Amino acid sequence: MNPPEKKSLDLYAMTWRLPVIVWQxxxxxGPLLFMVAMSFFVVKxxxxxxxxxxxxxxxxxxxxxxxxxxxxxxxxxxxxxxxxMLIAFPAAYALAFKVSDSAxxxxxxxxxIPFFTSYLVRTFSWYVILAESGVINAILGYVGLGPYTMLNxxxxxxxxxxxxxxxxxxxxxTFALANIDTRLVEAxxxxxxxxxxxxxxxxxPLAKTGLIIAAxxxxxxxxxxxxxxxYLGGSKPPTLPILxxxxxxxxxxxxxxxxxxxxxxxxLFAVAFAALTAxxxxxxxx
Amino acid sequence: MASNRxxxxxxxxxxxxxxxxxxxxxxxxxxxxxxxxxxxxNMLAWYGHGEPDVVGEFEAANNVKFKPKYYAGGxxxxxxxxxxxxxxxxxxxxxxxxxxxxxxxxxxxxLNAADYNFDDMLYDDFKQFPGHWADGKLHSVMxxxxxxxxxxxxxxxxxxxxxxxxxxxxxxxxGKVGHFDWHLPSLGMMxxxxxxxxxxxxxxxxxxxxxxxxxxxxxxxxxxFFDYGGTFNSLKNGEMQAMCGIGDWITGVLxxxxxxxxxxxxxxxxxxxxxxxxxxxxxxxxxxxxxFIQYMLSPxxxxxxxxxxxxxxxxxxxxxxxxxxxxxxxEAERTGQVDGMPNDxxxxxxxxxxxxxxxxxxxxxxxxxDFWSEYKNA
Numbered sequence: 152m153n154p155p156e157k158k159s160l161d162l163y164a165m166t167w168r169l170p171v172i173v174w175q176x177x178x179x180x181g182p183l184l185f186m187v188a189m190s191f192f193v194v195k196x197x198x199x200x201x202x203x204x205x206x207x208x209x210x211x212x213x214x215x216x217x218x219x220x221x222x223x224x225x226x227x228x229x230x231x232x233x234x235x236m237l238i239a240f241p242a243a244y245a246l247a248f249k250v251s252d253s254a255x256x257x258x259x260x261x262x263x264i265p266f267f268t269s270y271l272v273r274t275f276s277w278y279v280i281l282a283e284s285g286v287i288n289a290i291l292g293y294v295g296l297g298p299y300t301m302l303n304x305x306x307x308x309x310x311x312x313x314x315x316x317x318x319x320x321x322x323x324x325t326f327a328l329a330n331i332d333t334r335l336v337e338a339x340x341x342x343x344x345x346x347x348x349x350x351x352x353x354x355x356p357l358a359k360t361g362l363i364i365a366a367x368x369x370x371x372x373x374x375x376x377x378x379x380x381x382y383l384g385g386s387k388p389p390t391l392p393i394l395x396x397x398x399x400x401x402x403x404x405x406x407x408x409x410x411x412x413x414x415x416x417x418x419l420f421a422v423a424f425a426a427l428t429a430x431x432x433x434x435x436x437x
Numbered sequence: 438m439a440s441n442r443x444x445x446x447x448x449x450x451x452x453x454x455x456x457x458x459x460x461x462x463x464x465x466x467x468x469x470x471x472x473x474x475x476x477x478x479n480m481l482a483w484y485g486h487g488e489p490d491v492v493g494e495f496e497a498a499n500n501v502k503f504k505p506k507y508y509a510g511g512x513x514x515x516x517x518x519x520x521x522x523x524x525x526x527x528x529x530x531x532x533x534x535x536x537x538x539x540x541x542x543x544x545x546x547x548l549n550a551a552d553y554n555f556d557d558m559l560y561d562d563f564k565q566f567p568g569h570w571a572d573g574k575l576h577s578v579m580x581x582x583x584x585x586x587x588x589x590x591x592x593x594x595x596x597x598x599x600x601x602x603x604x605x606x607x608x609x610x611x612g613k614v615g616h617f618d619w620h621l622p623s624l625g626m627m628x629x630x631x632x633x634x635x636x637x638x639x640x641x642x643x644x645x646x647x648x649x650x651x652x653x654x655x656x657x658x659x660x661x662f663f664d665y666g667g668t669f670n671s672l673k674n675g676e677m678q679a680m681c682g683i684g685d686w687i688t689g690v691l692x693x694x695x696x697x698x699x700x701x702x703x704x705x706x707x708x709x710x711x712x713x714x715x716x717x718x719x720x721x722x723x724x725x726x727x728x729f730i731q732y733m734l735s736p737x738x739x740x741x742x743x744x745x746x747x748x749x750x751x752x753x754x755x756x757x758x759x760x761x762x763x764x765x766x767x768e769a770e771r772t773g774q775v776d777g778m779p780n781d782x783x784x785x786x787x788x789x790x791x792x793x794x795x796x797x798x799x800x801x802x803x804x805x806x807d808f809w810s811e812y813k814n815a
Binding site for chain 1: 509510512513515516518519520542612615618659660661662663664667670671674675676802803806807809810811813814815
């Protein structure tokens with residue numbers, strides 16, 4: 152038996168990894184640590200003063216409205232994820248299995264186009280469509296329905312979240328489904344598996360990793376979005392990103408806003424960890 | 438060789454002419470720029486004050502360029518200044534109630550009262566506006582104001598109903614009452630609804646609890662909390678039919694555009710927003726900034742302010758009002774800025790129906806903001 156080889160430091164590999172490590176340290180880890188430290192600072196005369204006090208944590212976590220916002224944000228982001236996944240799946244399935252390569256390429260290109268324009272502008276364009284005097288209510292009016300209030304409601308917020316996330320979710324789902332070995336799908340059909348059962352028992356399990364990552368991205372984007380709940384939801388009631396704005400706007404309480412931000416990041420870390428564990432969990436392995 | 442070189446300078450070839458001429462021509466823009474370099478003035482203000490419709494003529498006449506940074510709300514302004522090095526802002530437009538805090542924190546320069554024509558002010562209070570003077574020293578000059586009250590859609594609320602803040606509770610506008618998302622004006626209006634009148638900012642525990650209760654009772658009526666753009670849009674497209682916390686500064690723009698909206702000072706009283714210019718501490722451009730403040734107090738500047746595209750304000754000088762009546766009678770009449778009109782803003786102040794916006798006297802801004810967050814989440 153040979154003794155285990157001592158691994159030498161691969162300078163070449165390290166050189167290529169270094170920029171990413173340096174970048175992440177300067178622009179992610181550094182600010183994150185500063186934000187944690189800032190949550191213990193105090194504000195005097197609208198100016199942050201370095202300190203190590205727990206008052207911001209006590210004040211924010213002790214307020215009922217913080218937890219109301221927290222649960223609301225969690226609920227809306229979860230709902231957005233479910234809705235986006237359900238709407239995107241048939242489209243992604245069709246793009247992956249039912250259309251030609253050329254049509255798929257065009258569809259992906261068209262799904263990327265929304266990212267060329269500002270999300271804020273796209274959100275504002277919903278005003279024209281969702282308003283009581285807007286396009287949808289005008290059409291419904293012809294058949295004697297409405298008008299319905301859609302702006303400044305949770306429905307409006309979800310529409311905004313879809314504007315932000317749906318194209319990305321369709322793209323990610325399409326890539327996940329397109330990478331499936333289609334021979335396994337054909338085998339399921341040959342063995343008498345019905346179409347819906349094939350999707351449920353073969354397609355989805357095979358595309359599980361990609362689908363979970365699509366859902367995760369949708370959740371992360373919705374959870375941290377300020378624009379949709381503010382402009383289409385009427386800030387009624389406020390989600391956590393709006394609470395951050397409110398907290399900084401009045402009294403310049405950046406340390407308290409840092410508490411909210413840390414709570415959001417902890418939640419996202421937990422969700423991402425759980426999602427990735429589920430995504431890469433192999434059946435039969437512990 | 439030497440004589441040859443000399444000759445070449447005295448009798449340049451065609452190539453030399455092109456070379457030196459080209460170099461001279463190319464360097465001209467740098468020369469001219471250095472000759473009359475545009476001075477940049479850093480401005481901190483509410484939206485619209487640094488836009489061409491207000492500052493354009495002054496910029497052209499004085500070869501300056503305003504670089505505005507916009508904020509919404511006095512505490513937002515204080516925060517921005519607190520986080521910037523001294524001298525960042527040359528000119529600061531402040532809500533009057535925050536001038537005292539700007540001065541106490543040492544963020545603004547002392548002004549020379551002799552530089553400004555206080556004798557031309559329309560109302561005596563404007564000469565010695567609260568907080569603008571400290572120990573006989575001037576720190577800020579009021580340039581415009583406006584009134585906040587009931588802002589409403591005329592198709593949903595009648596002019597009679599709009600004479601009281603109670604119209605916000607009208608069952609027909611349930612879910613259609615909006616708030617401008619700043620606690621100070623909205624809670625001030627709730628305090629007026631409770632009959633606190635001139636003492637609207639000076640609330641003891643009992644009165645503060647009552648204001649909170651009144652505010653909470655309005656919550657089921659509320660359809661949303663909006664920033665400037667959202668307030669503007671929701672009134673324009675009819676999503677909101679009444680708005681708490683604003684006044685003609687928003688409905689005026691829409692009204693001129695033909696929207697069926699208006700603002701009135703109700704019987705419980707209205708709130709005056711007041712905007713004043715200060716010179717930022719450590720500014721190196723104090724002379725030109727002083728000239729700009731003088732311009733904004735001149736008849737031309739006052740008319741620019743009254744017609745400001747972002748949001749209109751009242752003239753505060755006699756000459757400014759006279760000029761507005763001369764060049765834009767329609768706007769003067771729309772806003773009551775005509776001597777003898779019953780809704781003349783100065784008459785309303787004299788009648789005691791207008792109360793200057795202030796900060797809470799017995800609670801902190803944090804208390805009010807905390808309650809505002811709680812209210813939004815209710």
